[in-house]
Amino acid sequence: MTHNFSVSPDFNPSHISGWYIFNTWLQRAISENIHLELYNDFESHRNAIATDQLDLIYANPYDAALLVRDKGFVPVACPENRSDEAIIAVNKESPLVNIEALSEGTRISSTDDPDVRMMCMIMLEPAGLDKNNTALNQRDTYVLVAKDLLKNDADIGFFLEETYNDLSEIIRGQLRPLVQSEIHVIHHLLLAGPKLASKRDEIQQSLLSMSDDEKGKGVLKSLNFQGWSAVEQEDTEFMIDLMDTLTE
Amino acid sequence: MKDMNPDDISGEYREHTLTYQDGTQRKVLVTENETPLPDGRLIVSRTDLNGIITEVNQSFVEMSAYHKDELIGMPHYILRHPDMPAAAFKGLWETVQKREKWHGYVKNLRKDGGFYWVYATVIANIRNNEIVGFTSVRRKPSRIKVTEAEALYQTL
Numbered sequence: 015m016t017h018n019f020s021v022s023p024d025f026n027p028s029h030i031s032g033w034y035i036f037n038t039w040l041q042r043a044i045s046e047n048i049h050l051e052l053y054n055d056f057e058s059h060r061n062a063i064a065t066d067q068l069d070l071i072y073a074n075p076y077d078a079a080l081l082v083r084d085k086g087f088v089p090v091a092c093p094e095n096r097s098d099e100a101i102i103a104v105n106k107e108s109p110l111v112n113i114e115a116l117s118e119g120t121r122i123s124s125t126d127d128p129d130v131r132m133m134c135m136i137m138l139e140p141a142g143l144d145k146n147n148t149a150l151n152q153r154d155t156y157v158l159v160a161k162d163l164l165k166n167d168a169d170i171g172f173f174l175e176e177t178y179n180d181l182s183e184i185i186r187g188q189l190r191p192l193v194q195s196e197i198h199v200i201h202h203l204l205l206a207g208p209k210l211a212s213k214r215d216e217i218q219q220s221l222l223s224m225s226d227d228e229k230g231k232g233v234l235k236s237l238n239f240q241g242w243s244a245v246e247q248e249d250t251e252f253m254i255d256l257m258d259t260l261t262e
Numbered sequence: 263m264k265d266m267n268p269d270d271i272s273g274e275y276r277e278h279t280l281t282y283q284d285g286t287q288r289k290v291l292v293t294e295n296e297t298p299l300p301d302g303r304l305i306v307s308r309t310d311l312n313g314i315i316t317e318v319n320q321s322f323v324e325m326s327a328y329h330k331d332e333l334i335g336m337p338h339y340i341l342r343h344p345d346m347p348a349a350a351f352k353g354l355w356e357t358v359q360k361r362e363k364w365h366g367y368v369k370n371l372r373k374d375g376g377f378y379w380v381y382a383t384v385i386a387n388i389r390n391n392e393i394v395g396f397t398s399v400r401r402k403p404s405r406i407k408v409t410e411a412e413a414l415y416q417t418l
Contacts, residue, residue, distance in 0.1 A: 112301070113301050114405075136304075136401055137301060137302055139381070139401065139402065139403065139404060140301065140402045140403065140404050140405075141404060142404040142406050142407070193301045193302045194302050195302040195303075195304075196300075196302050196303050196321070197302075197303075197304050198319065198320070199306060199319065251387070251389065252308070252387075252397070255385060255387050255397040256306060256397060256399060258363070258385055258397075259363065259383040259384075259385050259397060259398075259399040260304075260383070260399065
């Protein structure tokens with residue numbers, strides 16, 4: 015029996031090979047056949063979730079609620095010392111110095127990454143801005159969001175912190191963070207579906223000991239992870255409650 | 263709960279005696295010093311069914327000016343500011359008991375007598391179909407909303 019594994023489409027493109035290396039490592043570690051399917055957009059990924067095609071998901075916090083509460087997924091682990099934070103950035107030459115300086119009609123460039131968009135829209139609230147008094151350009155990638163800022167086609171851009179920091183130095187050098195979230199308790203996590211639930215503890219143990227050997231260390235490096243931390247049901251329920259308070 | 267200590271207060275203060283919903287009374291000392299919630303921060307806490315604080319994040323600790331161990335085990339109303347009318351919290355309990363979200367603009371009292379405004383959301387934590395506690399997340403409100411809330415609360 016082959017299980018299907020997927021990664022939230024906000025993965026960093028430079029880590030694609032890392033996820034394939036991780037999948038090969040995981041199959042050996044737990045003696046199961048696992049097929050990795052990477053989706054380019056959130057809509058295709060959501061469809062795969064809705065039609066129960068996935069058994070293992072490295073999920074963003076937004077999808078975790080649906081997966082745990084409606085689809086019976088169980089939490090396994092999350093990357094060590096890494097939380098999901100968002101950055102609202104501007105062109106380096108922009109006169110904007112803080113959120114309160116933004117006004118109605120602000121042009122936003124953003125991907126369709128749901129948790130980044132949610133965090134950034136919350137960070138706009140002190141300026142009295144919301145989806146009804148701003149203009150949103152949706153782009154396929156964070157690089158295109160950055161280009162909107164460079165060409166002055168947008169006043170502000172929404173980024174996942176990790177992705178912002180991974181932009182090339184040439185691009186990043188022409189941008190400036192206006193505000194950065196400091197939430198600390200929202201993060202991606204690996205979730206096992208009902209067909210893999212019996213393997214949950216085994217997967218968790220394998221991940222927690224990943225940094226104990228050279229091969230595991232190499233896999234972690236390819237994902238730019240320091241290691242994995244165990245995540246228990248209540249940890250995830252807490253994060254989902256928190257996400258619940260932030261969604262409309 | 264102990265009365266507020268004048269030694270903890272920064273600057274001139276006025277004195278109030280608050281009576282909480284459980285009948286407890288406390289003398290609070292209040293200044294006009296506002297500490298705005300920094301951009302990008304969320305204040306997070308959890309309470310048990312009786313409103314006793316069980317968890318707080320670092321932003322909660324910093325904004326309240328208490329130490330974490332002074333907060334855990336205390337009623338959430340330790341932050342209650344005398345300018346907040348009881349009517350502003352009307353419906354909070356009924357709403358969360360119905361498993362719905364409660365939202366409101368809240369002026370919170372700091373240990374040093376100062377205050378900070380937040381937009382608060384409270385939800386019930388439901389486990390195995392039972393309410394086991396509550397999560398509250400507070401974020402930075404717009405100044406316009408704060409001004410509106412101040413005007414409204416003076417009429418209540």
